[in-house]
Amino acid sequence: MNKIIKIAVDAMGGDGSPKKVIDGIIHHFKNNQNSFYQIFGNKDEILKCLNGNLPNTAFDLIHTEDTVKGTDSPLEGAKRGKNTSMWLAIQSVKEKKSDIVISAGNTGALLVISKLNLRMIENIDKPALSALWPNKKGMSVVLDLGANIECSPKNLIDFSIMGSSLFKSLYPDEIAKVALLNIGSEEIKGNEIIKETYQKLTQTKNQDFEFKGFIEGNQLMNGDVNVIVADGFTGNVALKTAEGTANFITSELKKAMTGNLVGKISSLLNIINLKKFKARLDPRLYNGAIFIGLDSPVIKSHGGTDYIGFSNSLSVCTRIISGDLIQKIRNNIN
Structure with missing residues (x-):
């Protein structure tokens, strides 16, 4: 049996969210049923988008009304606090509740919050x-x-x-x-x-x-x-x-x-x-930039992509975890 891959998803980042994010998850799950999604964002908005199209056994929904804005500077995004959907998603991998995190939100804030929460791989x-x-x-x-x-x-x-x-x-x-x-x-x-x-x-x-x-x-x-x-x-x-x-x-x-x-x-x-x-x-x-060097991989989906693009970046997530990226880096770094 394939290992379940747990993906922490910031559902509120990027244009057209959370709809395009949720549609992307639904599309991705069709061919990746060993995936489990920890979804962070506004519960009421997300449930409207889900509309019963994803099995309840395939996701957890963690409610928050706080978000990092696309117009924030990296520091402003980090200062919005520990209850934003982006911060909570990153914290999920920090606490080993998820294997990998993805966001279509503010790139600078994502990098800063990731570095605040996650450790560097040794010797990098x-x-x-x-x-x-x-x-x-x-x-x-x-x-x-x-x-x-x-x-x-x-x-x-x-x-x-x-x-x-x-x-x-x-x-x-x-x-x-x-x-x-x-x-x-x-x-x-x-x-x-x-x-x-x-x-x-x-x-x-x-x-x-x-x-x-x-x-x-x-x-x-x-x-x-x-x-x-x-x-x-x-x-x-x-x-x-x-x-x-x-x-x-x-x-x-x-x-x-x-x-x-x-x-x-x-x-x-x-x-x-x-x-x-x-x-x-x-x-x-080709959607899905990868922030590597930290002890958990962080994926940045393009903010302007549609649900197909977001689904493709979720596929990058599953391939990275299946390919054991972090251990490969540890094995090769001096």
Whole structure:
């Protein structure tokens, strides 16, 4: 019998909550009936959304009327107190009542409250924000995406270990191939921190990943590597650039295909390929940033996603726990 995976859910964070969160849970449970949801938020609003569509044995509902607002600064979010849906959800994993926590709410507040409640994994100095990106051959794990603006070589090496452990948790049959995001692929390129990290990783013998050296921004989607490591400033710029480019391409393609009669006829003739293209770039498929380095994993769903996107981030939760991410990191960290 499969182990029951307990997911603590902040039901009140993000646009359209709690409805999109509850709809996402209902959708996720259809194919993940070994999941149990600890749902935190306004009981009256949540029960209206549930409407009997989730078995009573699949969830607990913990009532609170206090929430972290999307407009709060990270400190303001934390100061709202220990009775917000976000704080209570994180506290649930701290007290081992849940295996993992997820929120579509305020990112900064989620990171701060998580760090206030959860311990770091031993020998890791800084947690990192990571996410999944599509590439030509499958998926890549990319980190750090903004949690740490300044990083030491040790931090980047830790990110390499955590990122490869995450990749192996999600894709156990594949080999983790790590690269450092840099301004060139040559060994002499980059600042002193990244060059020192390169030298240390070259000398590191780690059975959990292969180190592939440097990677440039125009190679991120090639699929030759699947764990891409950067400091938080560089990683966040790369993320926003990739998102903006994908949005630009899909928007311009839509204009070209619907702007005139020739375009409309062409789009009808190519409708199957267009659907495949749209599905490949659908951000809902890659929803769910992962805050790793703490002794319990924290998942951040995009605040603007719909219930399908939230359901996909719940699937990331189940795969992380099934893949025993935290123990993988502990086994590999020095």
